[in-house]
Amino acid sequence: MKVQLVKLAHARSGDKGDTANVGIIALRDEYYPIIVDKVTAAAVKEHFGEMVQGDVERFELPNLRSLNFLLHGSLGGGGTLSLMTDAQGKTFSTALLRMF
Numbered sequence: 001m002k003v004q005l006v007k008l009a010h011a012r013s014g015d016k017g018d019t020a021n022v023g024i025i026a027l028r029d030e031y032y033p034i035i036v037d038k039v040t041a042a043a044v045k046e047h048f049g050e051m052v053q054g055d056v057e058r059f060e061l062p063n064l065r066s067l068n069f070l071l072h073g074s075l076g077g078g079g080t081l082s083l084m085t086d087a088q089g090k091t092f093s094t095a096l097l098r099m100f
Contacts, residue, residue, distance in 0.1 A: 018075050036067065
């Protein structure tokens with residue numbers, strides 16, 4: 001069975017230069033192991049496709065039942081250089097919650 005990530009977690013995102021920073025927080029303790037297993041750096045990179053030009057890094061924060069992702073090369077140069085509509089990456093969290 002496939003379940004959209006938004007049913008299991010909430011998220012926040014922002015920018016660090018040309019890197020979007022996306023945090024995923026499990027809504028319940030029992031959801032965290034599922035999220036760790038399924039929401040890999042490779043799966044996130046595939047989900048965003050050409051929007052992410054660089055690597056995707058994943059950091060686990062089990063005490064917060066959270067994952068943090070850095071999506072390198074995803075903001076068209078960053079807020080001060082980009083002509084993108086979302087140059088600060090604020091909508092990346094919503095986009096990731098639509099995964100699966």
